[in-house]
Amino acid sequence: MNMTTGAILRRITHTDLSVSAHKLATIILDGIAWKDGYNGLERGTAAFTLAHLAEKMGVSRQHLTGLLAELAESALALVRWKPNGKFAPWLFRFGRPQDDVSSPDIVSATSDTSLSRDSKNKTIFAGRIEIDAKTNVYHTPWAEMIRAAKSSLACWNVDTQAIWDRFVAFNKARGNAAVPAGFLLGFMRKWRARKPADHIVQSAAVPTTPMPKQDSELTDLIRSAPTANRHFHELDLRRKIGNPAYDVRVQQMMARFACLRFPAILAVHGEAVRTSEIAK
16 A cells, blocks of 8 residues: 555545544544654554544444454555553554555655655654753653654653653763763663562561651542552643643642652642542
C-alpha cells in the first residue's frame, strides 16, 4: 500500500466498511507518523491504547475489537502488534509490517514539503539541552516532545516530570552541563523501571513511632486520591486549572509539608478530589 496520507485516505473511502469502521480507520490514519522517529514511531505507524481508541470512538471495548477485526479483514489490511509489554500502546499499520513503504515511485515531488516525505532525520529532538537551566519541564520546550515521544516507548505511563527529573539527575551525576537533545530520546528508549527493593529495605528499617501531625495530614491527603490513577488526576487537573497553576500548587504543597515533589503531587491530587475539582 502506498504510504501517503492521500493514498491511504482514498483506500479508506473506497473500501466497503461500516460507518464506524470508516471513522476508526480515519482516527488511526490521523495518528500515523510520516517520518521515522516522529513521536518515537517508525514511519507509517500509529500508536494507541485500546482504551484511548474506544474513548475517541465512543464505543465499548468489545465493539472496538469487532471494528478492528473488520479493518483487518478488509482491503485496508490493518495490522496491530504490541512490542513494548502488556501495558504499552498497540502499534497500528495499514498493510503488512513487511510491506515496502519507501518505493521510489511513491515519493512526493521535490516541491512537496509535507510530513509524508521520507527523511533521514531519525529523531524529532534537535538542539542542545542545558541541564541546569530549568527544573520544571513544563517551563522548557521539551515537555510536549517527551509527552508525544513516550507514547510508544517503555516509559509510556511515566509522568513527564519524572522522566525529566531522572534525565537531569543522570546527566548531573556524570558532570554534563549540556547535552545534545537526541540524548533525551535515547534516554527514554532505554528506560527501565526502578526496582522497589531499596525503598522496601528503607521502610523496614524505620522504627515504629507515632506519626507527626503534619505527616499524618499529608498521608490523609494522599489517600484521598488513589495513587494508581495519578496520571489521570494530573491530566484532569492540568486541563482544569492550567499548567502554571498546577505547578504553583505543587510548589506550595512542597513548602507546606517540607516534602519531595512526588508526595506533594499526590497531595495536590488528593486535595483536588476532596474539593470535587476532579473525580476520584
